[in-house]
Amino acid sequence: MNLPRIALDAMGGDEGVRVMVEGAALARRRHEGFKFLLVGDQKRIERALDTHPGMRGASEILHCEDVVGGDELPSRAIRRAKTTSMGLTVNAVKQGDAGAAVSAGNTGALMAMSKIALRTMPGIDRPALAALMPTLEPHDVVMLDLGANTEADARNLVQYAVMGAAYSRIVNGFDKPVVRLLNIGTEEIKGTEALREAAARLQAATSQPDGGPALEFGGFVESDKINRGETHVVVTDGFSGNIALKAIEGSARFVTDLLKQAFTSSLRSKLGFLVSRPATELLRHHLDPNNHNGAVFLGLNGVVVKSHGSANANGVANAVNVTASLLENNLTARIEQDLAELGEQALRENGTVASGMSESDEPGSEAAE
Incomplete structure (x- = not known):
């Protein structure tokens, strides 16, 4: 499967980096063609990649330590879109650095950021x-x-x-x-x-x-x-x-x-x-x-997928x-x-x-x- 790489907000979700990287590794074991842009704290991501060495060659890390809080208001999160892992994940799709974005973070913030960055499709x-x-x-x-x-x-x-x-x-x-x-x-x-x-x-x-x-x-x-x-x-x-x-x-x-x-x-x-x-x-x-x-x-000029915050690796x-x-x-x-x-x-x-x-x-x- 030859696809554009997927930008992954590695800091989102209840358990953050460990589960997000493990889930990506599990998906890649099923489909070796998957490639990722992992957005988050570089040291934590690298530690997680040590457990999944097969992911290293298929992943690039975009360092970011700032995270959108689970109860953070979307209006506040939008103002920090350029510094948070969620905002940079969505922006990677806007800039063409990734074909799609995946995050397990704050749903309202993700929706607001995605709509502003990607805009709605013509007719929607x-x-x-x-x-x-x-x-x-x-x-x-x-x-x-x-x-x-x-x-x-x-x-x-x-x-x-x-x-x-x-x-x-x-x-x-x-x-x-x-x-x-x-x-x-x-x-x-x-x-x-x-x-x-x-x-x-x-x-x-x-x-x-x-x-x-x-x-x-x-x-x-x-x-x-x-x-x-x-x-x-x-x-x-x-x-x-x-x-x-x-x-x-x-x-x-x-x-x-x-x-x-x-x-x-x-x-x-x-x-x-x-x-x-x-x-x-x-x-x-x-x-x-x-x-x-x-x-x-659905309806954006780009693919954005929301993973449940409590999702496990599977x-x-x-x-x-x-x-x-x-x-x-x-x-x-x-x-x-x-x-x-x-x-x-x-x-x-x-x-x-x-x-x-x-x-x-x-x-x-x-x-x-």
Whole structure:
């Protein structure tokens, strides 16, 4: 795999240099063509490389001791972009010194720095944070926005749908991913005016005689169906998306903790655990966020991937692999092509509200049902 090198913020994340370098080394053992620009404290990085000598020939170190704090305000972090490991990592993409950036640091700061340094693509108003989540099917589901923008109008949601579909085609291999909008119900009259208008635009665009963009619009989806595997891309605003993501992650931890309590409550339960251990290990592996690590800021003029702050080496390796896949498949060009095929009608400022409710009706009136 002959790719541009990946800039890695070695100082980001809960454990910093050790885990970031170990994760990069693990990814490189799977794909020897990976090359890295490791940004951070040179002495600490070199000590970590002593444990992974195979990384030395594939890595260049950009020394930097300053780090963005986990609770640092994005506005303050932006002012230190030229001196922090995160800022220099993103800047390497802007300057062409790397093809993509990976960081496990402060999400808000990374989003702000990336947007200022790389700017949004033509045809995209706001970038969105997209991530993969497990489903009952062999494939993951792509969900966006997960917190980059708390609000989104119909135009934004349509753009998210295009970007999410392009991402799904790369990571899951679907020719025409099924895209749905997250809503409080599946009926056309449900939800806000922005949701209903976005649905109308996507329905019209994907019903064109020439086929329109490479996605299939499936209408609305409720949050309890996100992980069923029937939907390939779930689109929502960042406020609802972040709440849904954390609810799903919390439910997964609840189930695993409940099983742990149940299997240790008595001798009989412990014996039952030994019998069912292969199944529980499969469940644990499936729900482990490290196996789905690597959220992507879609819509920028460059690839930026956010690794979870608590990710272990395997999680970091997965984030690096996602990054390489996006580089190899030229994500930005795919999004540009899909936007062109979508057409201006779907992206115009004032669209037609979906049938079943007029624009004068009060949105959200069905929420209590």
